[in-house]
Amino acid sequence: MVQNAHITLYGHSRSPFCHRVHLALEEAKADYTFYAVDIRDQPLMAWYAETINPVGKQIPAITYGPKGDPRNPAPESAAINESLVILEFLADVFPEAHLLPVDPILRARVRLFINTVESKLVEGFRQFFFAYTPGADAVLLSGFEAIQALLPPTGFAAGEWSLADIAAAPFTAWVYLMLEHDLGPFPAGEGLRLFELLKSPKFARLLAYIEEVQERPSFKRTFWGKDLTIEFWRADSRFQRQ
Ligand SMILES: N[C@@H](CCC(=O)N[C@@H](CS)C(=O)NCC(=O)O)C(=O)O
Known part of the structure:
Protein backbone atom coordinates (compact mmCIF):
# COMPACT_ATOMS: atom_id res chain seq x y z
CA MET A 1 0.00 0.00 0.00
CA VAL A 2 1.18 3.53 -0.66
CA GLN A 3 -0.24 6.83 0.46
CA ASN A 4 -3.08 7.48 -1.94
CA ALA A 5 -5.19 9.61 0.38
CA HIS A 6 -4.60 12.50 2.71
CA ILE A 7 -3.95 11.92 6.40
CA THR A 8 -5.27 14.20 9.11
CA LEU A 9 -3.97 13.67 12.63
CA TYR A 10 -6.38 14.79 15.32
CA GLY A 11 -4.31 15.20 18.42
CA HIS A 12 -2.41 17.42 20.77
CA SER A 13 1.27 18.16 21.22
CA ARG A 14 0.91 17.54 24.97
CA SER A 15 -0.22 13.94 24.54
CA PRO A 16 2.45 11.23 24.40
CA PHE A 17 0.01 8.95 22.54
CA CYS A 18 -0.42 11.64 19.85
CA HIS A 19 3.32 12.23 19.82
CA ARG A 20 3.79 8.62 18.73
CA VAL A 21 1.67 9.18 15.63
CA HIS A 22 3.27 12.53 14.88
CA LEU A 23 6.71 10.89 15.04
CA ALA A 24 5.68 8.12 12.65
CA LEU A 25 4.22 10.62 10.17
CA GLU A 26 7.45 12.61 10.19
CA GLU A 27 9.56 9.48 9.79
CA ALA A 28 7.40 8.46 6.83
CA LYS A 29 7.59 11.94 5.28
CA ALA A 30 3.82 11.70 5.00
CA ASP A 31 1.57 14.30 3.48
CA TYR A 32 -0.55 15.15 6.51
CA THR A 33 -2.42 17.83 8.40
CA PHE A 34 -2.20 18.20 12.17
CA TYR A 35 -5.52 19.29 13.64
CA ALA A 36 -5.19 20.30 17.31
CA VAL A 37 -7.75 18.76 19.63
CA ASP A 38 -7.62 19.89 23.23
CA ILE A 39 -9.42 17.38 25.45
CA ARG A 40 -10.33 20.18 27.88
CA ASP A 41 -12.44 21.89 25.20
CA GLN A 42 -15.84 20.30 25.76
CA PRO A 43 -17.70 21.52 22.64
CA LEU A 44 -14.76 20.46 20.49
CA MET A 45 -14.67 17.05 22.19
CA ALA A 46 -18.40 16.57 21.61
CA TRP A 47 -17.88 17.19 17.90
CA TYR A 48 -14.78 14.96 17.91
CA ALA A 49 -16.56 12.05 19.58
CA GLU A 50 -19.42 12.28 17.13
CA THR A 51 -17.49 12.87 13.92
CA ILE A 52 -13.98 11.48 14.25
CA ASN A 53 -13.68 8.97 17.04
CA PRO A 54 -17.06 7.40 17.72
CA VAL A 55 -15.38 4.82 19.92
CA GLY A 56 -14.63 7.40 22.54
CA LYS A 57 -13.21 10.77 23.28
CA GLN A 58 -9.58 9.78 23.28
CA ILE A 59 -6.93 11.33 21.09
CA PRO A 60 -5.19 10.54 18.78
CA ALA A 61 -7.22 9.55 15.75
CA ILE A 62 -6.46 9.92 12.07
CA THR A 63 -8.61 10.14 9.01
CA TYR A 64 -7.46 8.75 5.69
CA GLY A 65 -9.34 10.10 2.70
CA PRO A 66 -9.75 13.07 0.36
CA LYS A 67 -7.99 16.24 1.46
CA GLY A 68 -10.40 18.82 2.75
CA ASP A 69 -11.66 20.61 5.81
CA PRO A 70 -10.55 18.65 8.91
CA ARG A 71 -13.83 19.68 10.57
CA ASN A 72 -15.81 17.98 7.80
CA PRO A 73 -14.02 14.86 6.65
CA ALA A 74 -15.47 13.30 3.48
CA PRO A 75 -17.89 10.45 4.22
CA GLU A 76 -15.59 7.98 2.45
CA SER A 77 -12.66 8.83 4.78
CA ALA A 78 -11.54 6.05 7.09
CA ALA A 79 -11.17 7.08 10.71
CA ILE A 80 -8.69 5.11 12.80
CA ASN A 81 -8.01 5.47 16.49
CA GLU A 82 -5.67 3.90 19.09
CA SER A 83 -2.09 5.09 18.72
CA LEU A 84 -0.57 1.62 18.31
CA VAL A 85 -3.12 0.62 15.66
CA ILE A 86 -2.41 3.87 13.81
CA LEU A 87 1.34 3.13 13.93
CA GLU A 88 0.77 -0.28 12.31
CA PHE A 89 -1.46 1.36 9.68
CA LEU A 90 1.27 3.88 8.87
CA ALA A 91 3.83 1.10 8.57
CA ASP A 92 1.52 -0.53 5.99
CA VAL A 93 0.91 2.70 4.05
CA PHE A 94 4.59 3.70 4.02
CA PRO A 95 6.60 0.49 3.50
CA GLU A 96 9.55 2.52 2.17
CA ALA A 97 9.88 4.24 5.57
CA HIS A 98 10.84 0.87 7.16
CA LEU A 99 8.86 1.57 10.29
CA LEU A 100 8.83 -2.21 10.69
CA PRO A 101 11.85 -4.36 9.83
CA VAL A 102 11.57 -6.81 6.94
CA ASP A 103 12.88 -9.78 8.95
N1 LIG B 1 -4.97 3.73 24.25
C1 LIG B 1 -5.10 5.06 23.71
C2 LIG B 1 -4.85 6.05 24.84
C3 LIG B 1 -5.03 7.49 24.38
C4 LIG B 1 -5.22 8.45 25.55
O1 LIG B 1 -5.30 8.05 26.72
N2 LIG B 1 -5.29 9.74 25.21
C5 LIG B 1 -5.55 10.74 26.23
C6 LIG B 1 -4.71 11.99 25.95
S1 LIG B 1 -3.01 11.74 26.31
C7 LIG B 1 -7.01 11.15 26.15
O2 LIG B 1 -7.53 11.29 25.07
N3 LIG B 1 -7.64 11.34 27.30
C8 LIG B 1 -9.01 11.79 27.37
C9 LIG B 1 -9.96 10.71 27.79
O3 LIG B 1 -9.50 9.58 28.06
O4 LIG B 1 -11.17 10.98 27.85
C10 LIG B 1 -4.11 5.24 22.57
O5 LIG B 1 -3.05 4.59 22.60
O6 LIG B 1 -4.38 5.98 21.62
Whole structure:
Protein backbone atom coordinates (compact mmCIF):
# COMPACT_ATOMS: atom_id res chain seq x y z
CA MET A 1 0.00 0.00 0.00
CA VAL A 2 1.18 3.53 -0.66
CA GLN A 3 -0.24 6.83 0.46
CA ASN A 4 -3.08 7.48 -1.94
CA ALA A 5 -5.19 9.61 0.38
CA HIS A 6 -4.60 12.50 2.71
CA ILE A 7 -3.95 11.92 6.40
CA THR A 8 -5.27 14.20 9.11
CA LEU A 9 -3.97 13.67 12.63
CA TYR A 10 -6.38 14.79 15.32
CA GLY A 11 -4.31 15.20 18.42
CA HIS A 12 -2.41 17.42 20.77
CA SER A 13 1.27 18.16 21.22
CA ARG A 14 0.91 17.54 24.97
CA SER A 15 -0.22 13.94 24.54
CA PRO A 16 2.45 11.23 24.40
CA PHE A 17 0.01 8.95 22.54
CA CYS A 18 -0.42 11.64 19.85
CA HIS A 19 3.32 12.23 19.82
CA ARG A 20 3.79 8.62 18.73
CA VAL A 21 1.67 9.18 15.63
CA HIS A 22 3.27 12.53 14.88
CA LEU A 23 6.71 10.89 15.04
CA ALA A 24 5.68 8.12 12.65
CA LEU A 25 4.22 10.62 10.17
CA GLU A 26 7.45 12.61 10.19
CA GLU A 27 9.56 9.48 9.79
CA ALA A 28 7.40 8.46 6.83
CA LYS A 29 7.59 11.94 5.28
CA ALA A 30 3.82 11.70 5.00
CA ASP A 31 1.57 14.30 3.48
CA TYR A 32 -0.55 15.15 6.51
CA THR A 33 -2.42 17.83 8.40
CA PHE A 34 -2.20 18.20 12.17
CA TYR A 35 -5.52 19.29 13.64
CA ALA A 36 -5.19 20.30 17.31
CA VAL A 37 -7.75 18.76 19.63
CA ASP A 38 -7.62 19.89 23.23
CA ILE A 39 -9.42 17.38 25.45
CA ARG A 40 -10.33 20.18 27.88
CA ASP A 41 -12.44 21.89 25.20
CA GLN A 42 -15.84 20.30 25.76
CA PRO A 43 -17.70 21.52 22.64
CA LEU A 44 -14.76 20.46 20.49
CA MET A 45 -14.67 17.05 22.19
CA ALA A 46 -18.40 16.57 21.61
CA TRP A 47 -17.88 17.19 17.90
CA TYR A 48 -14.78 14.96 17.91
CA ALA A 49 -16.56 12.05 19.58
CA GLU A 50 -19.42 12.28 17.13
CA THR A 51 -17.49 12.87 13.92
CA ILE A 52 -13.98 11.48 14.25
CA ASN A 53 -13.68 8.97 17.04
CA PRO A 54 -17.06 7.40 17.72
CA VAL A 55 -15.38 4.82 19.92
CA GLY A 56 -14.63 7.40 22.54
CA LYS A 57 -13.21 10.77 23.28
CA GLN A 58 -9.58 9.78 23.28
CA ILE A 59 -6.93 11.33 21.09
CA PRO A 60 -5.19 10.54 18.78
CA ALA A 61 -7.22 9.55 15.75
CA ILE A 62 -6.46 9.92 12.07
CA THR A 63 -8.61 10.14 9.01
CA TYR A 64 -7.46 8.75 5.69
CA GLY A 65 -9.34 10.10 2.70
CA PRO A 66 -9.75 13.07 0.36
CA LYS A 67 -7.99 16.24 1.46
CA GLY A 68 -10.40 18.82 2.75
CA ASP A 69 -11.66 20.61 5.81
CA PRO A 70 -10.55 18.65 8.91
CA ARG A 71 -13.83 19.68 10.57
CA ASN A 72 -15.81 17.98 7.80
CA PRO A 73 -14.02 14.86 6.65
CA ALA A 74 -15.47 13.30 3.48
CA PRO A 75 -17.89 10.45 4.22
CA GLU A 76 -15.59 7.98 2.45
CA SER A 77 -12.66 8.83 4.78
CA ALA A 78 -11.54 6.05 7.09
CA ALA A 79 -11.17 7.08 10.71
CA ILE A 80 -8.69 5.11 12.80
CA ASN A 81 -8.01 5.47 16.49
CA GLU A 82 -5.67 3.90 19.09
CA SER A 83 -2.09 5.09 18.72
CA LEU A 84 -0.57 1.62 18.31
CA VAL A 85 -3.12 0.62 15.66
CA ILE A 86 -2.41 3.87 13.81
CA LEU A 87 1.34 3.13 13.93
CA GLU A 88 0.77 -0.28 12.31
CA PHE A 89 -1.46 1.36 9.68
CA LEU A 90 1.27 3.88 8.87
CA ALA A 91 3.83 1.10 8.57
CA ASP A 92 1.52 -0.53 5.99
CA VAL A 93 0.91 2.70 4.05
CA PHE A 94 4.59 3.70 4.02
CA PRO A 95 6.60 0.49 3.50
CA GLU A 96 9.55 2.52 2.17
CA ALA A 97 9.88 4.24 5.57
CA HIS A 98 10.84 0.87 7.16
CA LEU A 99 8.86 1.57 10.29
CA LEU A 100 8.83 -2.21 10.69
CA PRO A 101 11.85 -4.36 9.83
CA VAL A 102 11.57 -6.81 6.94
CA ASP A 103 12.88 -9.78 8.95
CA PRO A 104 9.96 -11.56 10.72
CA ILE A 105 12.10 -12.22 13.80
CA LEU A 106 12.91 -8.54 14.14
CA ARG A 107 9.26 -7.68 13.56
CA ALA A 108 8.35 -9.99 16.42
CA ARG A 109 10.97 -8.23 18.54
CA VAL A 110 9.40 -4.87 17.72
CA ARG A 111 5.96 -6.11 18.75
CA LEU A 112 7.20 -7.67 21.97
CA PHE A 113 8.95 -4.42 22.85
CA ILE A 114 5.77 -2.43 22.12
CA ASN A 115 3.70 -4.82 24.27
CA THR A 116 6.14 -4.31 27.11
CA VAL A 117 6.16 -0.53 26.70
CA GLU A 118 2.37 -0.54 26.91
CA SER A 119 1.86 -3.03 29.72
CA LYS A 120 4.84 -2.03 31.89
CA LEU A 121 6.21 1.41 31.09
CA VAL A 122 2.98 3.21 30.21
CA GLU A 123 1.30 1.54 33.18
CA GLY A 124 4.11 2.67 35.51
CA PHE A 125 3.90 6.16 34.00
CA ARG A 126 0.14 6.25 34.58
CA GLN A 127 0.33 5.00 38.15
CA PHE A 128 3.30 7.07 39.27
CA PHE A 129 2.39 10.37 37.62
CA PHE A 130 -1.40 10.29 37.30
CA ALA A 131 -2.86 7.93 39.90
CA TYR A 132 -0.22 7.94 42.57
CA THR A 133 -0.52 5.58 45.50
CA PRO A 134 2.38 4.26 47.59
CA GLY A 135 3.99 1.41 45.67
CA ALA A 136 3.63 3.12 42.29
CA ASP A 137 7.39 3.70 42.30
CA ALA A 138 7.92 -0.07 42.16
CA VAL A 139 5.59 -0.34 39.16
CA LEU A 140 7.52 2.36 37.29
CA LEU A 141 10.87 0.80 38.21
CA SER A 142 9.71 -2.61 37.02
CA GLY A 143 8.76 -0.87 33.75
CA PHE A 144 12.34 0.41 33.45
CA GLU A 145 13.70 -3.07 34.13
CA ALA A 146 11.38 -4.73 31.61
CA ILE A 147 12.29 -2.28 28.84
CA GLN A 148 15.99 -2.41 29.55
CA ALA A 149 15.95 -6.23 29.53
CA LEU A 150 14.71 -6.18 25.93
CA LEU A 151 17.27 -3.71 24.59
CA PRO A 152 20.18 -5.01 22.54
CA PRO A 153 23.64 -3.95 23.80
CA THR A 154 23.67 -0.92 21.48
CA GLY A 155 21.32 0.85 19.09
CA PHE A 156 17.57 0.94 18.99
CA ALA A 157 15.11 -1.67 20.28
CA ALA A 158 15.29 -3.84 17.16
CA GLY A 159 18.71 -2.58 15.99
CA GLU A 160 17.45 -0.17 13.36
CA TRP A 161 14.95 2.56 14.30
CA SER A 162 11.37 1.21 14.19
CA LEU A 163 7.86 1.46 15.58
CA ALA A 164 9.24 0.04 18.83
CA ASP A 165 11.21 3.23 19.45
CA ILE A 166 8.35 5.41 18.25
CA ALA A 167 6.01 3.75 20.77
CA ALA A 168 8.49 4.24 23.62
CA ALA A 169 10.07 7.62 22.88
CA PRO A 170 7.37 10.01 24.13
CA PHE A 171 7.08 8.10 27.38
CA THR A 172 10.78 7.68 28.08
CA ALA A 173 11.36 11.37 27.34
CA TRP A 174 8.53 12.53 29.60
CA VAL A 175 9.43 10.17 32.43
CA TYR A 176 13.01 11.45 32.32
CA LEU A 177 11.93 15.11 32.43
CA MET A 178 9.27 14.69 35.07
CA LEU A 179 11.53 12.73 37.40
CA GLU A 180 14.38 15.18 36.87
CA HIS A 181 12.08 18.04 37.91
CA ASP A 182 10.27 16.06 40.63
CA LEU A 183 6.96 16.78 38.87
CA GLY A 184 3.99 14.74 39.98
CA PRO A 185 1.54 14.15 42.79
CA PHE A 186 3.93 11.85 44.69
CA PRO A 187 5.67 13.02 47.90
CA ALA A 188 8.32 15.69 47.25
CA GLY A 189 11.70 14.11 46.53
CA GLU A 190 10.25 10.79 45.25
CA GLY A 191 10.76 11.80 41.62
CA LEU A 192 14.35 12.85 42.27
CA ARG A 193 15.02 9.58 44.07
CA LEU A 194 13.87 7.62 41.02
CA PHE A 195 15.84 9.97 38.76
CA GLU A 196 19.02 9.14 40.67
CA LEU A 197 18.20 5.45 40.29
CA LEU A 198 17.65 5.92 36.55
CA LYS A 199 21.12 7.48 36.35
CA SER A 200 22.74 4.72 38.40
CA PRO A 201 24.85 1.96 36.77
CA LYS A 202 21.88 -0.42 37.06
CA PHE A 203 20.02 1.50 34.34
CA ALA A 204 23.01 2.61 32.25
CA ARG A 205 21.74 0.86 29.11
CA LEU A 206 18.24 2.29 29.46
CA LEU A 207 19.57 5.80 30.02
CA ALA A 208 21.79 5.58 26.93
CA TYR A 209 18.76 4.43 24.94
CA ILE A 210 16.57 7.27 26.24
CA GLU A 211 19.23 9.79 25.24
CA GLU A 212 19.81 8.27 21.80
CA VAL A 213 16.12 8.24 20.97
CA GLN A 214 15.87 11.97 21.71
CA GLU A 215 18.65 12.69 19.22
CA ARG A 216 16.52 11.34 16.38
CA PRO A 217 15.71 14.27 14.03
CA SER A 218 12.02 13.31 13.90
CA PHE A 219 11.92 13.45 17.70
CA LYS A 220 13.49 16.89 17.73
CA ARG A 221 11.01 18.12 15.13
CA THR A 222 7.96 16.84 16.99
CA PHE A 223 8.79 17.34 20.68
CA TRP A 224 7.31 20.60 21.87
CA GLY A 225 10.24 21.37 24.12
CA LYS A 226 11.51 20.66 27.60
CA ASP A 227 10.71 24.05 29.07
CA LEU A 228 7.14 24.06 27.77
CA THR A 229 6.59 20.51 28.99
CA ILE A 230 7.79 21.36 32.48
CA GLU A 231 5.78 24.58 32.59
CA PHE A 232 2.65 22.77 31.43
CA TRP A 233 2.89 19.98 34.00
CA ARG A 234 3.75 22.37 36.83
CA ALA A 235 0.42 24.10 36.19
CA ASP A 236 -1.64 20.91 35.71
CA SER A 237 -4.13 20.28 38.51
CA ARG A 238 -3.44 16.54 38.46
CA PHE A 239 0.16 17.20 39.43
CA GLN A 240 -0.41 19.26 42.54
CA ARG A 241 0.78 17.76 45.83
CA GLN A 242 -1.83 17.53 48.57
N1 LIG B 1 -4.97 3.73 24.25
C1 LIG B 1 -5.10 5.06 23.71
C2 LIG B 1 -4.85 6.05 24.84
C3 LIG B 1 -5.03 7.49 24.38
C4 LIG B 1 -5.22 8.45 25.55
O1 LIG B 1 -5.30 8.05 26.72
N2 LIG B 1 -5.29 9.74 25.21
C5 LIG B 1 -5.55 10.74 26.23
C6 LIG B 1 -4.71 11.99 25.95
S1 LIG B 1 -3.01 11.74 26.31
C7 LIG B 1 -7.01 11.15 26.15
O2 LIG B 1 -7.53 11.29 25.07
N3 LIG B 1 -7.64 11.34 27.30
C8 LIG B 1 -9.01 11.79 27.37
C9 LIG B 1 -9.96 10.71 27.79
O3 LIG B 1 -9.50 9.58 28.06
O4 LIG B 1 -11.17 10.98 27.85
C10 LIG B 1 -4.11 5.24 22.57
O5 LIG B 1 -3.05 4.59 22.60
O6 LIG B 1 -4.38 5.98 21.62
